[in-house]
Amino acid sequence: MTTQFIGEHLRPGQLGHFFIIASFVASLFSTFSFFMAARTEVKDPVGSGSWLRLARGSFILHTAAIISIFATLFYVITHHLFEYHYAWEHSSVLLPGKYLLACFWEGQEGSFMLWIFWHCILGLIVMGTAKGLETRVMTIVSLVQVCLGTMIMGIYFGQDIQVGSNPFILLRHVMQAAPIFQMGNYMDFIRDGNGLNVSLQNYWMVIHPPILFLGFASSLIPFAYCLAALWKGDYKDFVKPAIAWSLLNGAVLGTGIMMGGAWAYESLNFGGYWAWDPVENASLVPWLTLIAGLHTLLIYRATGRALKLTFFLLLITHLLVWYSTFLTRTGILGKTSVHAFTGDGTALTYHLLGVIALLSIISIALFQWRRKQIPGIKTEEATLSREFWMFIGSVILFLSSVQIAISTSIPIWAPLAKWITGKEFAPPIDPMHHYNNIQVWIAIITGILSATILFMKFKQTEPGTLSRRLGITALIAAAMGGFIAWGQHIVIWQYDIMLFAACYGIVANIYYGTVVQKVKFKKLGPSVAHMGFATVLLGILLSSYNKHTISFNNTGVEFDLKKTVAENTKENRENETLFYGVPAVMGDYFATYIGDSDVAGKDKRVYYKVLFEKKDSLNDVPSEQFMLYPDAFINPKGQQGLSSNPSTKHYWNKDVFTYINVAMDNTKEDTTSYRTTTVTKPGDTVFLSDAYMIFKDVSKTVVNNRRYQPEAGDLPLTATFDLHDMSGKVSQVNPVYVLRNKEYIVWVDDSVASLGLSVRFAKLTVKSQDSVSVDVMTRQVDPKEKYIVLKALVFPYINVLWIGVMIMVFGFFISLGDHLSRGKKVAS
Amino acid sequence: MKKMHIVLLVLIVASIAVIVSVFGSFSTYETFTSASKEPGKKYYVIGNLQKDKDMIYDPLKDPNHFIFYAKDKAGNVNKVIFNGEKPRDIEKSEQIVMMGYEDGGTFHCSRIQMKCPSKYKKDMVAEGSSS
Numbered sequence: 012m013t014t015q016f017i018g019e020h021l022r023p024g025q026l027g028h029f030f031i032i033a034s035f036v037a038s039l040f041s042t043f044s045f046f047m048a049a050r051t052e053v054k055d056p057v058g059s060g061s062w063l064r065l066a067r068g069s070f071i072l073h074t075a076a077i078i079s080i081f082a083t084l085f086y087v088i089t090h091h092l093f094e095y096h097y098a099w100e101h102s103s104v105l106l107p108g109k110y111l112l113a114c115f116w117e118g119q120e121g122s123f124m125l126w127i128f129w130h131c132i133l134g135l136i137v138m139g140t141a142k143g144l145e146t147r148v149m150t151i152v153s154l155v156q157v158c159l160g161t162m163i164m165g166i167y168f169g170q171d172i173q174v175g176s177n178p179f180i181l182l183r184h185v186m187q188a189a190p191i192f193q194m195g196n197y198m199d200f201i202r203d204g205n206g207l208n209v210s211l212q213n214y215w216m217v218i219h220p221p222i223l224f225l226g227f228a229s230s231l232i233p234f235a236y237c238l239a240a241l242w243k244g245d246y247k248d249f250v251k252p253a254i255a256w257s258l259l260n261g262a263v264l265g266t267g268i269m270m271g272g273a274w275a276y277e278s279l280n281f282g283g284y285w286a287w288d289p290v291e292n293a294s295l296v297p298w299l300t301l302i303a304g305l306h307t308l309l310i311y312r313a314t315g316r317a318l319k320l321t322f323f324l325l326l327i328t329h330l331l332v333w334y335s336t337f338l339t340r341t342g343i344l345g346k347t348s349v350h351a352f353t354g355d356g357t358a359l360t361y362h363l364l365g366v367i368a369l370l371s372i373i374s375i376a377l378f379q380w381r382r383k384q385i386p387g388i389k390t391e392e393a394t395l396s397r398e399f400w401m402f403i404g405s406v407i408l409f410l411s412s413v414q415i416a417i418s419t420s421i422p423i424w425a426p427l428a429k430w431i432t433g434k435e436f437a438p439p440i441d442p443m444h445h446y447n448n449i450q451v452w453i454a455i456i457t458g459i460l461s462a463t464i465l466f467m468k469f470k471q472t473e474p475g476t477l478s479r480r481l482g483i484t485a486l487i488a489a490a491m492g493g494f495i496a497w498g499q500h501i502v503i504w505q506y507d508i509m510l511f512a513a514c515y516g517i518v519a520n521i522y523y524g525t526v527v528q529k530v531k532f533k534k535l536g537p538s539v540a541h542m543g544f545a546t547v548l549l550g551i552l553l554s555s556y557n558k559h560t561i562s563f564n565n566t567g568v569e570f571d572l573k574k575t576v577a578e579n580t581k582e583n584r585e586n587e588t589l590f591y592g593v594p595a596v597m598g599d600y601f602a603t604y605i606g607d608s609d610v611a612g613k614d615k616r617v618y619y620k621v622l623f624e625k626k627d628s629l630n631d632v633p634s635e636q637f638m639l640y641p642d643a644f645i646n647p648k649g650q651q652g653l654s655s656n657p658s659t660k661h662y663w664n665k666d667v668f669t670y671i672n673v674a675m676d677n678t679k680e681d682t683t684s685y686r687t688t689t690v691t692k693p694g695d696t697v698f699l700s701d702a703y704m705i706f707k708d709v710s711k712t713v714v715n716n717r718r719y720q721p722e723a724g725d726l727p728l729t730a731t732f733d734l735h736d737m738s739g740k741v742s743q744v745n746p747v748y749v750l751r752n753k754e755y756i757v758w759v760d761d762s763v764a765s766l767g768l769s770v771r772f773a774k775l776t777v778k779s780q781d782s783v784s785v786d787v788m789t790r791q792v793d794p795k796e797k798y799i800v801l802k803a804l805v806f807p808y809i810n811v812l813w814i815g816v817m818i819m820v821f822g823f824f825i826s827l828g829d830h831l832s833r834g835k836k837v838a839s
Numbered sequence: 840m841k842k843m844h845i846v847l848l849v850l851i852v853a854s855i856a857v858i859v860s861v862f863g864s865f866s867t868y869e870t871f872t873s874a875s876k877e878p879g880k881k882y883y884v885i886g887n888l889q890k891d892k893d894m895i896y897d898p899l900k901d902p903n904h905f906i907f908y909a910k911d912k913a914g915n916v917n918k919v920i921f922n923g924e925k926p927r928d929i930e931k932s933e934q935i936v937m938m939g940y941e942d943g944g945t946f947h948c949s950r951i952q953m954k955c956p957s958k959y960k961k962d963m964v965a966e967g968s969s970s
Binding site for chain 1: 841842843846847850854857858861864865866867868869881882883898899902903923924925927938
């Protein structure tokens with residue numbers, strides 16, 4: 012017998028399923044038609060034209076279907092249709108509206124949808140601009156859409172093999188075994204969803220994924236152009252669009268990655284913006300190969316060299332995007348990453364491996380097929396030429412990505428290494444040290460090269476001018492670097508060289524932009540982007556070299572200062588306990604925990620007030636003071652412990668960054684016992700350890716306590732007290748006494764967090780018509796027992812990093828604008 | 840040989856040398872017993888929390904001192920001192936990866952990573968009991 016289910020909304024799901032199938036079929040058909048249009052292009056131009064029209068039509072249809080899936084899923088989430096697993100898993104009724112979008116891409120299916128959506132938009136632009144290469148580029152784009160489409164299909168083959176996972180699957184289908192789903196009216200019990208992970212509830216979660224996925228998605232277009240060029244055997248037409256798309260890709264992916272860093276820095280507790288975490292590395296690696304590929308493509312445009320390397324780099328960039336998806340989604344990183352990604356199991360692993368294999372085979376096959384005919388130049392380039400050093404720079408960037416990729420992929424090669432050596436390999440004990448030690452050299456070389464090559468010309472450079480200009484630059488940079496090194500006490504020689512490289516990059520690019528290029532805005536792209544890059548290097552160096560924990564005074568956390576294990580262990584002791592009202596020394600400051608306040612909501616969030624005062628000794632008048640409000644969700648989603656968000660004081664030259672690691676749980680029953688006082692008439696006083704309350708009245712009508720949630724059949728009584736604290740402030744306390752259904756009593760205590768006080772209206776005795784007595788129970792936590800455990804860090808000059816990123820991205824866009832407008836002039 | 844080839848060769852040799860030289864900085868997963876062969880050297884040990892033994896954390900005394908017992912893959916139970924706050928939800932962890940060194944029968948741990956059971960099952964219990 013089948014159960015009849017009541018209260019479900021099945022229509023959106025059916026529509027959603029339909030759109031998924033429609034989008035998949037449309038992308039298949041569009042792949043096939045673009046392919047046919049490409050094949051018949053020469054032999055049968057008329058037939059090819061009609062294939063093309065069909066193909067375009069079905070791609071537009073595909074886009075429409077994808078947008079409809081988006082809209083349907085969004086409807087399901089915003090209308091809280093918890094019969095759908097996706098809505099139940101990722102959203103909840105009380106979740107603020109702005110985070111509903113974030114719910115959308117919190118899940119696997121939603122983020123694949125986002126990726127597919129961007130491909131659609133980019134595909135439409137390509138259809139309008141690619142001209143002679145359209146059929147071939149779009150064949151590849153549509154094919155990738157087919158691959159992505161299978162990710163959200165959710166088709167079963169037999170009992171166990173599931174291909175993709177469908178966002179419209181019903182909750183009762185996911186958890187078939189649960190007894191609740193044997194009941195027809197199960198919807199009556201599912202009133203609310205799981206909600207968005209509390210650590211994801213901030214605006215970064217709303218804007219970061221779309222940007223990052225646009226970055227991932229835009230790597231497809233250079234990839235598709237390269238394959239189209241190989242397929243057609245046309246090595247000219249693809250250059251211009253490939254440069255434009257690579258510039259866009261570099262800007263957007265770069266922004267996405269650094270937004271991730273800013274998010275981690277601003278609202279997570281990783282204690283920094285970059286930790287060489289596998290998830291961060293996985294998106295950095297394709298960016299590095301992309302930038303390398305962009306530069307070799309520029310070499311090819313100017314000199315006809317380096318085309319093979321260009322193909323290799325731009326093809327591998329997109330494959331690496333898939334590889335990074337594989338690393339981060341399948342849970343294979345498991346024990347090596349701090350990001351809480353849950354794996355979707357082996358089905359997804361093989362699915363993604365299948366896609367990567369397919370795209371790799373197509374890439375390798377086309378490349379091998381055309382290898383002999385890919386144009387190149389046999390003669391040697393001059394040593395003093397831009398292409399020579401640009402090529403070397405690109406190779407260095409690629410080697411950098413190789414090192415990061417190898418170190419990140421430990422879980423992939425560890426089984427092989429175990430088979431050979433018998434050891435079970437683990438990530439480095441100190442990943443910062445492991446990566447920094449190598450990447451500092453990459454930073455030095457690329458920093459110097461990126462500045463130097465601008466002064467060189469393609470093909471041949473006049474050595475006299477070059478050495479004069481570079482000499483001036485090096486002198487200024489050495490002076491600037493020396494000054495900073497002295498001021499910031501940078502003593503490790505590798506980092507002094509890196510400092511020089513960064514200064515050299517900044518000085519050289521300003522010099523080049525102003526003196527050599529005479530500030531012609533349109534031409535400034537490369538020097539602005541490279542200056543931004545050098546500024547990023549400077550910002551990284553300054554902020555991490557002198558980053559220090561002030562909750563336990565130490566320096567040089569990220570750099571190996573050749574200390575013993577025991578000393579390093581001691582440095583990990585970075586937490587400090589702040590007792591309520593007792594100032595503690597933190598760096599230049601005295602920090603005092605002076606109160607907290609909680610915010611109502613499903614997950615209880617508490618803000619802690621910490622006063623920072625800059626002064627030399629406790630009794631001095633502070634030269635400066637400010638308040639920080641780190642907050643934490645106490646026991647979110649019924650779990651033990653807390654999930655905290657940092658609070659940061661920003662200066663122009665440094666940030667003071669704090670977060671809570673442990674807080675006393677005010678909701679827990681503690682051992683402090685209640686003391687009972689009986690009050691009979693207005694004016695009676697209840698004495699507390701550092702305050703007193705004066706009884707005012709008992710009211711049947713006004714309920715002035717936000718903890719009280721009325722129910723039918725309630726008879727609430729509110730007692731009102733005036734609370735006088737030590738500072739003379741007066742506030743009201745309103746404990747509520749509820750007779751529920753005339754059967755039992757419910758106490759709704761009132762509390763005053765700053766005093767650690769809770770007040771209970773415990774008993775009501777009616778003596779006569781107008782004489783009552785109230786038993787009031789008070790409990791006050793000894794301030795000594797009220798504490799938070801705080802970690803405080805200082806990041807000097809972090810703004811240099813953020814400004815550098817912005818300058819770099821701005822440079823990309825200047826170049827893009829110039830590149831696009833240059834094409835128009837030639838055409839007209 | 841063209842000079843570009845020489846440069847590339849140098850770069851490739853250099854990068855192989857670098858990768859080989861940093862290979863030593865990769866750590867290994869050990870057990871308490873194998874880690875105790877080299878006291879003071881840091882390793883990763885995979886194990887799980889012994890819930891029947893005491894967990895001691897008193898932030899009033901020292902917020903950077905958390906003591907618990909863990910059983911490694913070989914089945915040995917060892918005392919672990921973690922120099923940090925008690926990680927949230929450690930009671931619910933299925934597996935913990937501890938980074939630190941063994942010394943005098945105690946594992947001194949400076950980093951902990953936990954694997955918790957998937958959200959699903961736990962929520963299912965919660966749902967079931969509410970109905």
